[in-house]
Structure formats: structure tokens, C-alpha cells
Amino acid sequence: MSTQTLWLTILGAGVVTFALRLSFIALLGRVEVPPFLERALRFVPAAVLTAVVVPLLLFENGAPGISLGNERLLAGLVAVLICWRTRSVPLTLVGGMATLWMLQAVAFGA
Amino acid sequence: MATTTSKLEGIHLPRTAARSSPAVAALVAGARAIVPVLFALLPFGLAFGATAAGSGFSPVEALGMSVIVAAGAAQLAAVQLISAGASVAIVVLTVLVINLRFMLYSASLAPHFGSLPLGWKGLLSYHLTDQAYAATITRFEEGETRGPDRRWYFLGTGLAIWTTWQAATMTGVFLGAWISEGWSLDFVLPLVFIALAVPAVKDRTTGAAALTAGVAAVFAAALPLNLGLIGAALVGVLGGLAMEALTGRKKK
Numbered sequence: 225m226s227t228q229t230l231w232l233t234i235l236g237a238g239v240v241t242f243a244l245r246l247s248f249i250a251l252l253g254r255v256e257v258p259p260f261l262e263r264a265l266r267f268v269p270a271a272v273l274t275a276v277v278v279p280l281l282l283f284e285n286g287a288p289g290i291s292l293g294n295e296r297l298l299a300g301l302v303a304v305l306i307c308w309r310t311r312s313v314p315l316t317l318v319g320g321m322a323t324l325w326m327l328q329a330v331a332f333g334a
Numbered sequence: 335m336a337t338t339t340s341k342l343e344g345i346h347l348p349r350t351a352a353r354s355s356p357a358v359a360a361l362v363a364g365a366r367a368i369v370p371v372l373f374a375l376l377p378f379g380l381a382f383g384a385t386a387a388g389s390g391f392s393p394v395e396a397l398g399m400s401v402i403v404a405a406g407a408a409q410l411a412a413v414q415l416i417s418a419g420a421s422v423a424i425v426v427l428t429v430l431v432i433n434l435r436f437m438l439y440s441a442s443l444a445p446h447f448g449s450l451p452l453g454w455k456g457l458l459s460y461h462l463t464d465q466a467y468a469a470t471i472t473r474f475e476e477g478e479t480r481g482p483d484r485r486w487y488f489l490g491t492g493l494a495i496w497t498t499w500q501a502a503t504m505t506g507v508f509l510g511a512w513i514s515e516g517w518s519l520d521f522v523l524p525l526v527f528i529a530l531a532v533p534a535v536k537d538r539t540t541g542a543a544a545l546t547a548g549v550a551a552v553f554a555a556a557l558p559l560n561l562g563l564i565g566a567a568l569v570g571v572l573g574g575l576a577m578e579a580l581t582g583r584k585k586k
Contacts, residue, residue, distance in 0.1 A: 225419075229422060230391075232422055233416065233426065234395070234399045235402060236425075237402070237408065237412055237426055237429040238402035240426055241404070241405050241429060241433045244430070244436040244437045245433075245436045245462040247436075247437050248437065248440040248441035248443075248444040249443060249444045249447050249459050252444040252445065252447075262441075263575065263578070264574075264575060265441070266438075266540070266574070267573075267574030267575065268571060269438060269530070269534035269540075270540040270570065270574065271543045271544065271547040271567045271569075272432065272434060272435060272547070272563075272570070274545075274551070274570065275547040275550070275562075275566035275570060276411070276432060276531075276551075277524050277528055277548075278547075278548045278552060280524040280527070282552060296524070300524055300528060303528045303529075304528055304532060307528055307529050307533075311532075311533060313526075313529045314371075314374045316529040316532075317374050317525050320524075320525040320528070321377075321525065324521050325518070
């Protein structure tokens with residue numbers, strides 16, 4: 225990607241992101257959200273975020289890695305558990321990273 | 335003369351104080367409340383900076399992205415897509431999908447910011463992040479921060495996050511080569527998403543949305559141009575709607 229194209233991409237991403245942020249804050253009182261869209265929007269966070277996470281944990285170099293040897297999957301599951309129990313972002317990050325490092329150390333030693 | 339001056343001061347000072355002081359207090363309170371979250375933001379910003387530098391971004395380009403987009407998860411995904419050779423349209427579309435949740439936050443905050451002038455709406459919208467939203471919405475809904483102070487409270491939160499994000503990005507860019515590989519700091523990306531996704535699952539319907547989206551993501555991952563994410567997200571929304579229809583019927 226050329227420098228020019230890169231800046232175009234960054235600008236496009238910025239405009240799109242800002243538009244999403246501003247959307248309802250700017251429109252309130254002028255446009256009403258259709259009830260169906262409102263119901264569908266409610267599922268967006270859970271759906272999108274999970275759809276982002278799963279491939280990041282599951283795929284190693286493009287191939288599915290559902291095994292005990294997949295350190296990222298294991299550390300990710302530990303992070304899910306920590307987050308579920310504590311609801312703490314710092315604990316989730318620290319716990320997840322620590323688990324990954326430990327698993328990698330064990331794998332390296334083995 | 336002395337009495338006149340003190341009289342003038344006596345008239346002048348309280349008025350400015352009355353106008354600016356609650357605003358400043360709210361600004362500071364907002365910034366202070368977000369401090370614990372900033373510690374979680376640091377490694378995330380470092381990871382972004384390091385990944386960007388590792389993918390051939392110049393410091394200006396990396397910082398430019400942090401200033402212009404100002405949405406960590408989308409930025410990391412964008413950098414990874416760009417270095418994989420994706421087109422402008424795909425990167426922008428992916429950013430759109432990842433940031434769709436901001437629309438929900440916007441809808442949720444709109445009643446609190448709806449009466450502000452457009453300039454304020456723009457400024458606060460720019461600072462609308464997962465962290466800022468999570469840290470303010472409960473306060474606003476419980477009426478802990480009153481009407482006119484809300485904008486300042488939110489701005490304080492936003493500015494603290496913004497400053498941390500830019501500083502962490504820069505540090506990550508310059509420490510990039512030193513941080514990267516061995517530490518697996520890129521793993522912060524899935525971790526941040528986990529920390530966002532888990533609280534998004536609130537009940538059976540949102541759980542169904544997450545589950546169907548997750549399963550769909552496995553099968554859709556083979557799709558080209560990162561369409562898998564969009565497809566899986568749509569399947570997840572349908573899954574949530576389906577579960578809602580099912581449980582709704584059961585209640586009757």
C-alpha cells in the first residue's frame with residue numbers, strides 16, 4: 225500500500241468511525257429508530273465481538289488449531305473465565321497474558 | 335482605591351468561579367474516575383504502536399491513525415489487514431463493522447447529550463470509546479452527574495483516555511522492535527475483545543447471538559476479503575433475534 229493510499233485508508237476509517245459515534249447523538253429528536261433495527265442493534269456487540277475473538281484464538285497461520293497445543297486458545301479461555309467471574313478489564317488482560325507466557329514457557333521447555 | 339479593587343474582585347471573581355468551577359470539577363472527576371482503566375489501555379496502545387511499526391508504519395502514520403480513528407481494536411485489525419495487503423474498501427468496511435457498537439453507545443448516550451450544541455456533540459462523539467462509555471453511562475443514568483456537568487465529566491474521561499492512547503501509541507512505535515515477537519503482545523487484541531465481549535453477553539438472547547456468531551466465524555473464516563467477520567456478525571444478530579422470538583413464544 226502506497227503512502228497516499230494508506231492515508232486515504234486511515235481517513236476513511238476515521239470518517240466512518242466518527243459517523244458511527246455521532247449518529248444517534250446528532251440525530252436524536254429528528255429521527256426515530258425503527259423498532260426492528262433497535263432490536264437487531266441490541267445483538268450487535270455480542271455478535272461482532274465474538275466473531276472477532278474466535279478466529280483470533282482458533283487459527284494459527286490460517287489453519288484451525290483446536291488442540292491443547294494451541295496456547296492462545298487456552299489462554300483465551302482462561303481470560304474468558306477471569307472476565308466472566310471478575311468483570312475486570314485489567315485482571316483479564318494480565319491473567320490472559322500471564323497464562324499465555326506460562327504456556328509458552330512450558331512448551332519451550334518441553 | 336483598595337476598597338474599589340476588592341469590591342470589583344468581589345463582584346467579578348465569584349461570577350467566573352460559579353461559571354467555571356463546577357465544570358472544571360466535573361472535568362477532573364471524569365479524568366480521575368478513569369485512571370484504573372488507563373492501566374489496561376497502556377499495554378493495548380503499546381501493542382498497537384509496536385504492531386504498526388512492525389508492519390512498516392512510520393511514527394507519523396501510526397500516530398495519525400490513533401488521532402484520526404481513535405478506536406484501538408479497529409486500528410489493530412486495520413493494521414493487520416493493511417500489512418496483509420487488503421484493499422482500502424475492505425479495511426474501511428472492517429473498521430465499520432468492528433465499530434458498529436459505537437452506534438449503540440451513541441443511541442444510549444443521546445438522551446444525555448441530545449440538547450447540546452452541535453459543536454459539543456461532535457467533540458463528545460469523537461471521544462466516545464468503549465472505556466468512556468462504560469465509565470460514564472451508569473453515572474448519567476443514575477443521575478450522579480447532573481445535566482450541565484455531564485459534558486465536562488465525559489470530556490474529562492475522554493481526554494484522559496485520548497492522551498494515554500496517543501502516548502502509548504508513540505511509546506509502542508519507538509519500542510516496537512524491542513517489544514515485539516517474544517512477548518506476544520499482539521495477544522492483547524483478543525484479550526481486549528474478550529473483555530468487551532463477555533459483558534455484552536447479558537442474557538439468553540445475547541448469549542445466543544454470541545454463540546451463533548462464534549460458530550459461524552469458524553466456518554466463515556475461509557471466506558476471502560475478511561467477509562467472514564461481517565457474515566458471522568450477521569448470523570449472530572439473526573441468532574439473537576431467533577432466540578428472542580423463541581423465548582418470547584415460550585412466555586406466552
